[in-house]
Structures are given as C-alpha cells and as structure tokens.
Amino acid sequence: MLGRFAMPENRKDHVDYGIDISSWQGSAIDWNAVKGNNISFASVKVTEATGYVNPHATAQVDGARSVGIHVGGYHYAHPGDVAGQVAHFVAQLNARGLLGSGSLWPMLDMEHHTFTGDPNGFVAEFIREYRARSGRRELLVYANQYWFTRRLRAGEWADDGVILWCAQYNGNPGHVDYSHPRLAIHQHSQEGIVPGFTGFVDRNATVGGWRVGSFVLDGAPAPAPAPQPAPAPAPSGWVSYVIQPGDTLSGIAARTGTTVGELASRNGITNPNLIYAGNTIQVPGSDGSGGGERYQIQPGDTLSALAVRWGTTVAAIAARNGIADPNRIYAGNWLIRP
Structure with a gap:
C-alpha cells in the first residue's frame, strides 16, 4: 500500500x-x-x-x-x-x-x-x-x-x-x-x-x-545528543540492509546470494526464525559496480526507468527484490540494486 x-x-x-x-x-x-x-x-x-x-x-x-x-x-x-x-x-x-x-x-x-x-x-x-x-x-x-x-x-x-x-x-x-x-x-x-x-x-x-x-x-535547538561509540565496520563486501515487514532470513539470503547460516553468523542472530522489521543487518553487497546498494523508490519511479539508469534489466531488478508484478512498485519502499 x-x-x-x-x-x-x-x-x-x-x-x-x-x-x-x-x-x-x-x-x-x-x-x-x-x-x-x-x-x-x-x-x-x-x-x-x-x-x-x-x-x-x-x-x-x-x-x-x-x-x-x-x-x-x-x-x-x-x-x-x-x-x-x-x-x-x-x-x-x-x-x-x-x-x-x-x-x-x-x-x-x-x-x-x-x-x-x-x-x-x-x-x-x-x-x-x-x-x-x-x-x-x-x-x-x-x-x-x-x-x-x-x-x-x-x-x-x-x-x-x-x-x-x-x-x-x-x-x-x-x-x-x-x-x-x-x-x-x-x-x-x-x-x-x-x-x-x-x-x-x-x-x-x-x-x-x-x-x-x-x-x-x-x-531553541534541541539538546545535543550524547556522544556515541563508532559503529563496528561492516564486513568487507557487505552492506547494511533494513529488515522489511514480511522479510525472512531465508528470503534475504536467497536475494543476496548467501546462506541463512552465513547471515546469522555475520549478524549474531541466534534464532534465524526470529528477525524484526526495522532492525539493520549486514548482507552481501557490491562488487564495485554498484550492485547491492539500497535505493528508495521515489514518486514517479518505474522499474523500466531505473533499469535504464542502472544499466540493467527490469527482470534483473524484479528477481533481486522478489517483485512479482514489475508494473507495481510503491514510493517509499526500498530496492536492492542488482
């Protein structure tokens, strides 16, 4: 919706x-x-x-x-x-x-x-x-x-x-x-x-x-935030991904070319059947060509226009993101670039 x-x-x-x-x-x-x-x-x-x-x-x-x-x-x-x-x-x-x-x-x-x-x-x-x-x-x-x-x-x-x-x-x-x-x-x-x-x-x-x-x-300005420790660096070749409603670890693994065990190990997940929408995990990312980057759909975007911009195909974007109908995407949702 x-x-x-x-x-x-x-x-x-x-x-x-x-x-x-x-x-x-x-x-x-x-x-x-x-x-x-x-x-x-x-x-x-x-x-x-x-x-x-x-x-x-x-x-x-x-x-x-x-x-x-x-x-x-x-x-x-x-x-x-x-x-x-x-x-x-x-x-x-x-x-x-x-x-x-x-x-x-x-x-x-x-x-x-x-x-x-x-x-x-x-x-x-x-x-x-x-x-x-x-x-x-x-x-x-x-x-x-x-x-x-x-x-x-x-x-x-x-x-x-x-x-x-x-x-x-x-x-x-x-x-x-x-x-x-x-x-x-x-x-x-x-x-x-x-x-x-x-x-x-x-x-x-x-x-x-x-x-x-x-x-x-x-x-007046809001109070300055308390200093926070620097986050641990992501594993080499991996990128951040925010878990979406309906995601499963097995589905994320299939989309990103890895295994449930590897995702669980990398992210310290003790129960692979229990993940929470809104939490951030590390997933396999880019090989230097832009693949694996996250992109948020903007009003007016279409998969065909994004495919031209990224030098890929509608089918590749749909497959990477589990999109059943390439003609129906929604502003505000996130994509992973093939």
Whole structure:
C-alpha cells in the first residue's frame, strides 16, 4: 500500500521528517537508529480525555531528547469538558518539561469518532483554555484531510500561534489535498518503517517551505545528543540492509546470494526464525559496480526507468527484490540494486 514508508536518509529537498507515537510503540525503541533515519521531530501521545496518561510517555520523551530530536506531547481529544482536558494535558506536559524551550509545539489531536455536529467551537475553546493555563500561545492542531475539508473551519481559530497538521495517506510526503497558509505538517503514512522500531509507525513530512524550526518552542535547538561509540565496520563486501515487514532470513539470503547460516553468523542472530522489521543487518553487497546498494523508490519511479539508469534489466531488478508484478512498485519502499 502507498502508506508504507522508510524515508531516505539523504533527501536533497528542503523537507524535515518526523514521527508521532503512542503507547503502541512501547519504550523499547532504539532512538539512535531513529535519529539516523533523518527524523528531526517527534510528537508523543501524553494524554487522552481527562484521565488517561500514556504509560510510556516519559521514556519515549526522554529517549527522543537524548539523541537531539525535537519532541513534544499531544492530547487525544474527546467531546466535552474542555477545561478538564486542558488542565490534564498541561499538567502532564509540565511534568515532562514539554513546555520548555526546544520542545516541539504541543498538539491537539482532533479525530475521535464521537465528535458530532460542529467541532470548531471545541477547538477554539481548547486553544483559549490552553493559552490561559500554559502561558504559551503555540499549538499544533491535527486532523485528517476529511476533517479539514469537510468539518473544520481553520480560518475561525488558526491565528499566528496555531499550525495545522493534516493526515492523508497518499504516498506523496509533503503534498496534501488541502490548502491553508498555516498547514505545515503532512502525516503521509500510518504504516511507516523507521529503523529503531519493531513495527509500523506514523511518518510525517513538512509541507512547502515550512521547516521544523517553525514549530519548536522559542526556536531553541534541541539538546545535543550524547556522544556515541563508532559503529563496528561492516564486513568487507557487505552492506547494511533494513529488515522489511514480511522479510525472512531465508528470503534475504536467497536475494543476496548467501546462506541463512552465513547471515546469522555475520549478524549474531541466534534464532534465524526470529528477525524484526526495522532492525539493520549486514548482507552481501557490491562488487564495485554498484550492485547491492539500497535505493528508495521515489514518486514517479518505474522499474523500466531505473533499469535504464542502472544499466540493467527490469527482470534483473524484479528477481533481486522478489517483485512479482514489475508494473507495481510503491514510493517509499526500498530496492536492492542488482
């Protein structure tokens, strides 16, 4: 599906990439790997309604901060009792230092199915209550493309202290079928692949000329990451590969011309039947001609165009990557060059 993305580490356009997470992602996250995938901001679910607190919020916030990712908190809104929800949210933001300089702007998540009628009064009141209680003006407001086009009237409440965050899983990061001068963030996938997570994660990209510094409190830099030891060099002739959902060690071995035993030995895998999407392993790589390099499919790519560019054939690319239908490839997925 178009929503599955492992975004490139070295995109040359002016886009910043981020994630939003909740208790589903737990606290066993390799934040150095996340940072290494060019993730510069993260929004962590902190509260819901008037009583719920994400039990992993503190660990998630601290982990993101430890590697220099701008991190903020979000509130999953329910209808009713705006003042109670704001009080709950602000208290939990303060408990984790998420109203301090360098944090991502807090976010109001408007998507709960029990909202009926006109939700704009709720959003406007939430903004007023949040500003009065927190002493901050800055707030992100998140909803999906349907809400922004059919239910929300951002012109009534999105002043210069509000930035919009729109979800549309269209396979085209930073490009949304909704336009507003305050739209800055696009949630382009709910099945994103990010090294450091063992499952899917929501992925986001900035829109137009917006950059992450525009929605960081006080515009201050995030804390500098702690120094990390240099990674061990890859075996000669081998390259890094990020395990994808559905991969098996036997399948990877077949694609890369090696054996399950050799992959397990090289990568310290004790149980060849147990590997995790998002983890990075070493696989046989290039002979100097470019083969074995990983490439992320970009919007507009076709296998025939890539074959011409790489001096190979569509059949060779399809065989190397286990592609059953060469006419169906998806932006954001990864290929191994033959």
